[in-house]
Amino acid sequence: MTLDPAPALDVDALLDDPETRIVVCCGAGGVGKTTTAAALGLRAAERGRRVVVLTIDPARRLAQSMGIDSLDNTPRRVKGIEPVAGAEPQNGEEREERGAAEPAPGELHAMMLDMKRTFDEIVEAHADPERARAILENPFYQSLSAGFAGTQEYMAMEKLGQLRAEGDWDLIVVDTPPSRSALDFLDAPGRLGSFLDGKFIRVLMAPAKVGGRAGMKFLNVGMSMMTGTLGKLLGGQFLRDVQTFVAAMDTMFGGFRTRADATYRLLQAPGTAFLVVAAPERDALREAAYFVERLAADRMPLAGLVLNRVHDSGAARLSAERALAAAENLDEARIVDQEGGKKALRTTPESPDRAAAPAERGSENDPRESDSDPGGSEDDSTAAADSSTDAAGRLAAGLLRLHAERMQLIAREQRTRDRFTALHPEVAVAEVAALPGDVHDLAGLRDIGTRLAADGARAADDDDGTRS
Amino acid sequence: MSRFQVVSGKGGTGKTTVAAALALALATEGKRTLLVEVEGRQGIAQLFETEALPYEERKIAVAPGGGEVFALAIDAELALLDYLQMFYRLGSAGRALKKLGAVDFATTIAPGVRDVLLTGKACEAVRRKDKRGRFAYDHVVMDAPPTGRITRFLNVNDEVAGLAKIGPIHNQAQAVMRVLKSPQTAVHLVTLLEEMPVQETVDGIAELRAAALPVGRVLVNMVRAEVLPSPVPQDVRRTDVAKALSRAGLGGARRGGLAEQLVDPLLEQASQYEERVALERRQRAELTELGLPVTELELLPEGIDLAGLYRLAAELRTQGVS
Known part of the structure; x- marks a missing residue:
């Protein structure tokens, strides 16, 4: 959905x-x-x-x-x-x-x-x-x-x-x-x-005030007990501080x-x-x-x-999966290269057959792209070209892994957002x-x-x- | 190893996750740890995929190797009634106090009483012993308030002891401070390798030290593995990268080819990555200067679930944090 x-x-x-x-x-x-x-x-x-x-x-x-x-x-x-x-x-x-x-x-x-x-x-x-x-x-x-x-x-x-x-x-x-x-x-x-307007404040301030009406007498006794309890719990001085504070602030409460x-x-x-x-x-x-x-x-x-x-x-159209698979291709090529000498990798971009082969592995390749690359480095068949191809391969594999990480992050973000949007x-x-x-x-x-x-x-x- | 481990950190750094992983890591064979939550967020229940925790210590996990993790979400109001009950056996009077708004007053309005109750309850669990005189929990781990508030939160008992100069609250506050300022306690800060969390960590540690509270370690969470060498090699030609991508099966390397078109956005991502790695190195250096043990925990790309939590716990054990 x-x-x-x-x-x-x-x-x-x-x-x-x-x-x-x-x-x-x-x-x-x-x-x-x-x-x-x-x-x-x-x-x-x-x-x-x-x-x-x-x-x-x-x-x-x-x-x-x-x-x-x-x-x-x-x-x-x-x-x-x-x-x-x-x-x-x-x-x-x-x-x-x-x-x-x-x-x-x-x-x-x-x-x-x-x-x-x-x-x-x-x-x-x-x-x-x-x-x-x-x-x-x-x-x-x-x-x-x-x-x-x-x-x-x-x-x-x-x-x-x-x-x-x-x-x-x-x-x-x-x-x-x-x-x-x-x-x-x-x-x-x-x-x-509500605290400042509340009953509790009035209790703290002056228990006697509350008991004006006859019906409140019992409550008043309860309240005296309560302030007594609080006094024990908090210490008399603290309670007096609170009472002084409340009394002083009285006019401001409203x-x-x-x-x-x-x-x-x-x-x-x-x-x-x-x-x-x-x-x-x-x-x-x-x-x-x-x-x-x-x-x-x-x-x-x-x-x-x-x-x-x-x-x-x-590069959002390159999915994480394809990027990782491509990075693996490059790693494999390098391993083959290291095991079987430099020849295999060096010839890869130069040979039309070989250049076509990896392209077939991709799922959505433009046919016109299966031709060999005319980058112009074919002639430098020197050690320098070797190492630069190697370095490029390593870098490209890293770039692809980084991209895969990014795409996975984007997908995760999208899932959490979808949940919110739903x-x-x-x-x-x-x-x-x-x-x-x-x-x-x-x-x-x-x-x-x-x-x-x-x-x-x-x-x-x-x-x-x-x-x- | 301190018996009371307090885990704080800037919001968004994953302190609840790290606290939970630490509780699991500390529960080695035959040990019991208590994981305590104080902010009423039910983060522990979410992490362990259980229903909301009541105000009651209950077992929530068995750690690898057989130790047990208990959890407790401390509710300030219930903790207050607990205390009243303990000190005064106030059954109905407690309820009457509640009706009057006194409990509300004490737990939300009165200065620090709430924090006193929360730290007090945790310290009670730290000190509690069973009938044979052994500690009820080998370790207590607290998922504490964030870095910006932690010193005040832990120190509030000092303040209350000053305000309430006599009486049980005064004595209680002082007893709590004795635990908090002893080597039994260690306060850890969780951070990310980002500027603001690191700055807050540096400030937070200075505050903790000024208040003579025992600082434990810095836990760097969500550390990303390096995928590229940094700095990214500059001597590789664009065309060679395009060719490599083409070799990997991603289309043509010619100008306008699919592989060629990928080069710029991929290099752009690499330069963002480089910038981030450089920034992370600076943050790491700043943390190193604090002279505290620093522990790094890897970022779990799929987010934290129960399996991820156990993985972090295993990592903490490997790194000797528990």
Whole structure:
């Protein structure tokens, strides 16, 4: 059974659309999520938009690739943005002034989430100075804000909300934290919110408050016992720290919850596009399928799948099996050569009979190719020609084995992708061909951006073709 | 040989696979190893092609030579209730705490409590002895959180011991740290011969060392066999390569012939290969500078299945890792 190929994701259309205000890149660890986010940001900026990329934990090299030694909690402008030919300017006025071929370049800014700083800023913004100081100095707070399960996810969403509220940006590209599980970055805000609003907090703060109504009396006794237990378990000082912290934060809780809800709704709203990033490997695509399902369940708008590190070959019509068989032919010839003297191999290309023989072994040979090769080396029947034939044979065998490996890899990738496409045929896909090394500079990011957009551009052209 | 072996690594490097292979490799004749999972991903069950693991130690494999591998997926919430039960015999009170959201609080919100529970449970398995005073497991192997979080994860007990200055949690945290910082423990990092994973490994080891946690070895996963000499010989003429391909039965070597047309794409693949091999050599050199034992595991082209896992385990044994 052959599957219909997945629809192509038109990355440029997504980035150019002024309605697109937030792009969220999510996916398993190690699939190039952060690099994808940076490449998308750069491409959007070079196509005329004012972009900020919010990364969570970029490799140092990635920050350096954007010309920034270290990213911090404030957006830093990236230098070296160049307008892209063929991009459409954002508004009609500019189009008239500059002509369609020369859009104004946009701006790229990049920042890295500093969890603690973001948390501190929220406290400072929402509490009076004295209370803020009490919170910031609380040991429980210091530990909480420095990052444990959930804080990073929550602060990423908080920062996204802030950036959106600033209104300075045409487009915000967000990289998501490498979560323990796919759910965390969607769940964490709600979890923190429900904890802060929850009964447990009230128990910790002031058990007496809860027991206002008569019916709650029994519960109240239970709760005192509970705080007593917790005190024993955690140590009195720790519990007091928690209580002090909770009391100091009391007035802010409503705000946390409200903002967490607002950010969650922002993610669901039109104008947000989720991109699931994966590599054509079993685990990464399994995770990707899970993300797709999860986003659908939460009614989050999925734009498509970015498939990084896809391999192809310029010689794809030569199958792995034929390449290996041919490599063996060459090895055998060399063994024969070594056993029976140099004669056999040297005469091979020179004799029409012998040249025809291996050609018959191939399955789809053009008849006109069975003639002997007029390469012109027939006359150099010297030792040098011998060794060069030998060297060429060895090299060719190696090239064929390398090619067989490549073709097997391509076939494996295709199988994993087919499995994903079978489960989620509706998900548009943008493929990025594998690079031999890592990205070190803007040119590298730009190259990835070009690769990201290539599929979609081709598909758009095809559409135009059928319409006209 | 350390009894507690912690396996970490950047996402995508195959740390779960390597942890599982290590558990198999360590289970030599008559030995028992416990493979522990802490991130709730059920990666072990997938690898061993069994149903999802409950919060319970169960045998999942017999290693070559007759040793046994047990597996445990630690669930923080159940581990917490375990502790409450152990320390306070809180049956119904535990459930009440759960109702109130206290368990949620403790396992997902409170700083580090979750990580304390996970490391605590693993260390309990390391220290556990049977009635005759022998260790319940000869080795415990943990499929740990990724490199970026490993130091914090292992060190969280120090922090908690500082926060909770008295009480059983404090004592428990300190007991765990004693195991983790002793030679009984070794933290291994899995990497690939690629820039970002190697960089993370170098950074991760510096962090582990700064926290006085015992670093074990670097395990380089998915190492590709060399198929071509590198650098690719430059003195071979294009036409000779075309002729060789033609001799091998791939069509004509003349200009426009099938074999001739293959030369450029094949040489292009070779130059990509060369670039990659050169990059891998640089990464290998960087890893060597760490002054740690480095173990390389071959790439299994067909991906990892149960047979592949046993092959990796055999390779680990051959290389003397177990």
